Amino acid sequence: MTDTPIDLEALRQRIDELDGDILRLISERAACAQRVAQVKTAEDPQAVFYRPEREAQVLRRIMALNQGPLDSEEMARLFREIMSACLALEQPIKVAYLGPEGTFTQQAALKHFGESAQSMPMAAIDEVFREVEAGAVNYGVVPVENSTEGVVNHTLDSFMDSSMRICGEVVLRIHHHLLVAETTRQDKVSRIYSHPQSFAQCRKWLDAHFPHAERVPVSSNAEAARLVKTEWHSAAIAGDMAAKLYGLTRLAEKIEDRPDNSTRFLIIGYQDVPMSGEDKTSIVVAMRNQPGALHDLLEPFHRHQIDLTRLETRPSRTGVWNYVFFIDFKGHRDEPRVAAVLEEVQLRAAEVKVLGSYPVGVL
Numbered sequence: 625m626t627d628t629p630i631d632l633e634a635l636r637q638r639i640d641e642l643d644g645d646i647l648r649l650i651s652e653r654a655a656c657a658q659r660v661a662q663v664k665t666a667e668d669p670q671a672v673f674y675r676p677e678r679e680a681q682v683l684r685r686i687m688a689l690n691q692g693p694l695d696s697e698e699m700a701r702l703f704r705e706i707m708s709a710c711l712a713l714e715q716p717i718k719v720a721y722l723g724p725e726g727t728f729t730q731q732a733a734l735k736h737f738g739e740s741a742q743s744m745p746m747a748a749i750d751e752v753f754r755e756v757e758a759g760a761v762n763y764g765v766v767p768v769e770n771s772t773e774g775v776v777n778h779t780l781d782s783f784m785d786s787s788m789r790i791c792g793e794v795v796l797r798i799h800h801h802l803l804v805a806e807t808t809r810q811d812k813v814s815r816i817y818s819h820p821q822s823f824a825q826c827r828k829w830l831d832a833h834f835p836h837a838e839r840v841p842v843s844s845n846a847e848a849a850r851l852v853k854t855e856w857h858s859a860a861i862a863g864d865m866a867a868k869l870y871g872l873t874r875l876a877e878k879i880e881d882r883p884d885n886s887t888r889f890l891i892i893g894y895q896d897v898p899m900s901g902e903d904k905t906s907i908v909v910a911m912r913n914q915p916g917a918l919h920d921l922l923e924p925f926h927r928h929q930i931d932l933t934r935l936e937t938r939p940s941r942t943g944v945w946n947y948v949f950f951i952d953f954k955g956h957r958d959e960p961r962v963a964a965v966l967e968e969v970q971l972r973a974a975e976v977k978v979l980g981s982y983p984v985g986v987l
């Protein structure tokens with residue numbers, strides 16, 4: 625510690641100077657992004673402005689350079705917003721997400737694209753797919769798996785009928801709160817609204833604290849929050865965004881049974897994303913219905929030492945007892961090792977579709 629008395633005025637003066645520098649630098653950066661847009665358009669009039677691999681590299685570099693006192697995630701979040709604003713200067717991005725407003729999927733969309741993206745709620749997962757397919761929005765955000773509850777089947781099934789590609793992933797820590805309105809009689813809560821997945825994620829807590837309250841499943845956490853506004857004896861289980869949207873307060877915080885409860889979301893679009901240096905690939909494979917099929921499918925991954933991060937089975941819908949496998953693994957399809965595996969899998973499978981190679985979620 626220094627002996628010099630802390631001079632508040634001097635510190636504020638220094639902060640003003642630094643803010644001036646930051647302002648100038650951000651403006652210079654934004655002007656650079658505008659020039660990048662001109663270069664992209666000159667190269668290709670149909671140019672794609674959003675570049676997931678570059679964004680991942682920018683954020684990873686910032687996190688590696690950061691020396692505090694702000695922690696690296698916090699710093700990356702600030703840069704996430706700067707980049708979001710720069711991209712909006714190049715081209716305002718429209719993103720459809722599984723709504724309604726206030727859902728965790730909206731939170732995931734904003735976490736991934738930043739606040740400058742225009743986000744539009746859809747009523748169902750297949751509507752998100754359709755909206756992107758129709759070109760009404762640039763990208764879509766859909767949940768794909770939860771660490772407690774497992775896979776979101778609707779999302780996997782939607783990929784089977786669609787030519788949509790995966791351009792990115794984002795993982796969100798899911799914190800559930802028990803929310804009440806100003807008018808709620810907190811000692812008289814006899815009904816709790818939530819999405820079935822959230823009930824499942826908070827089961828033990830509810831059994832311990834509200835064993836007699838009626839649990840009413842609704843289509844989303846945001847809908848649960850909306851209902852609470854009108855009933856004095858009800859509460860909702862939902863997250864921060866829904867609480868903010870409907871002006872609810874937390875009667876109990878972070879009531880999920882598992883502290884590491886998180887959900888993975890996919891960014892869908894029509895873009896093949898180049899390598900970022902730390903990537904994942906998702907494929908869907910239909911195997912012939914014969915003994916050892918799964919072993920045949922997985923053997924090349926093992927031989928080439930490729931890390932599988934997820935394997936799901938779904939009925940193929942083209943014949944009874946036929947299954948398809950959704951596989952996620954580390955690596956990018958342009959890496960020779962991955963290309964070799966994909967070639968081998970193609971020879972063994974009835975059908976293979978590469979859903980996309982994309983950067984591993986940074987934030």
Ligand SMILES: O=C(O)C(=O)C[C@]1(C(=O)O)C=C[C@@H](O)C=C1
Pocket residue numbers: 657660661673674675676678679682706707708710711714
């Ligand atoms: O590098 C680019 O291609 C840019 O358009 C610049 C920039 C950025 O602000 O850094 C903006 C949007 C892209 O998604 C990626 C990066």
